Amino acid sequence: xxxxxxxxxxxxxxxxxxxxxxxxxxxxxxxxxxxxxxxxxxxxxxxxxxxxxxxxxxxxxxxxxxxxxxxxxxxxxxxxxxxxxxxxxxxxxxxxxxxxx
Amino acid sequence: xxxxxxxxxxxxxxxxxxxxxxxxxxxxxxxxxxxxxxxxxxxxxxxxxxxxxxxxxxxxxxxxxxxxxxxxxxxxxxxxxxxxxxxxxxxxxxxxxxxxxxxxxxxxxxxxxxxxxxxxxxxxxxxxxxxxxxxx
Numbered sequence: 296x297x298x299x300x301x302x303x304x305x306x307x308x309x310x311x312x313x314x315x316x317x318x319x320x321x322x323x324x325x326x327x328x329x330x331x332x333x334x335x336x337x338x339x340x341x342x343x344x345x346x347x348x349x350x351x352x353x354x355x356x357x358x359x360x361x362x363x364x365x366x367x368x369x370x371x372x373x374x375x376x377x378x379x380x381x382x383x384x385x386x387x388x389x390x391x392x393x394x395x396x
Numbered sequence: 397x398x399x400x401x402x403x404x405x406x407x408x409x410x411x412x413x414x415x416x417x418x419x420x421x422x423x424x425x426x427x428x429x430x431x432x433x434x435x436x437x438x439x440x441x442x443x444x445x446x447x448x449x450x451x452x453x454x455x456x457x458x459x460x461x462x463x464x465x466x467x468x469x470x471x472x473x474x475x476x477x478x479x480x481x482x483x484x485x486x487x488x489x490x491x492x493x494x495x496x497x498x499x500x501x502x503x504x505x506x507x508x509x510x511x512x513x514x515x516x517x518x519x520x521x522x523x524x525x526x527x528x529x530x531x532x
Contacts, residue, residue: 310531311499331506334529335499340511344532350518351500352529354510359497364508364516376519380508383516393525 300328309343311335350391353384502528 305312313333319326336343340357347355354362364383367376379388500509508516520526 308532310529312529313501315503317503329504329506331501331503332528333499333501336496338496340497347529347531349527349529349531351502351508351510352527352531354500354512354514355497356511359512361512361514362510363514364510364518366515367517367519376505376517378517378519380516380518383508383510383514388526391527393527 309336309338311337348391350380350384350388353386353391356385 300316300318302313302315305314311334313335315331315333316328317331319329334351336347336355340346340355343355346357347353356362362383364380365378367374367378381388384391497511498513500511500514502508502518506518506520508514508518510516
């Protein structure tokens with residue numbers, strides 16, 4: 296019997312945010328764990344008080360059409376991730392970046 | 397004066413009699429109705445929205461807002477930006493209650509799941525902060 300890492304659910308008026316910690320598999324250095332994030336709207340998009348923003352939030356734009364960004368090409372023995380959701384964000388990643396920490 | 401009082405008493409008596417008579421009729425109706433009571437009313441339908449691809453359809457209906465994708469007559473060329481918030485029988489063929497869309501998220505290093513099954517990868521940068529969701 297074992298107990299895995301606990302998840303956390305944040306119930307907001309219009310969103311449910313679920314955070315699941317996972318170990319970093321194949322870790323070379325850096326953090327031992329990562330946090331996976333699940334964002335679920337509780338209302339139809341058009342009923343949200345405001346159009347959401349952010350890397351993921353902006354895709355809830357009410358047009359029901361998927362918007363895809365670039366994907367890294369997996370398969371090489373060593374892979375350096377490079378893409379920044381290019382094409383998947385209106386206006387580019389700069390709009391979701393916080394300046395100066 | 398005495399005649400007036402008598403007529404008033406008569407009126408009150410008649411009124412009481414009428415009430416008693418109404419009560420007895422009501423009880424009898426209840427007793428007669430109880431063996432074969434009508435079926436309960438069906439539950440109220442969920443909130444409905446009128447969907448249209450023609451903004452003019454919403455004229456005169458207050459508080460209308462935007463929708464599009466579920467109306468069979470939706471023309472993707474003409475972006476539908478209107479939703480009548482009120483029930484309009486003429487649009488019953490394309491009326492429905494919109495469910496919330498499936499969610500999105502991120503996992504791994506990370507792989508992004510965007511709305512409506514969109515996909516993207518996102519490598520970020522060291523020491524950078526990004527907003528993944530900003531909403532009310």
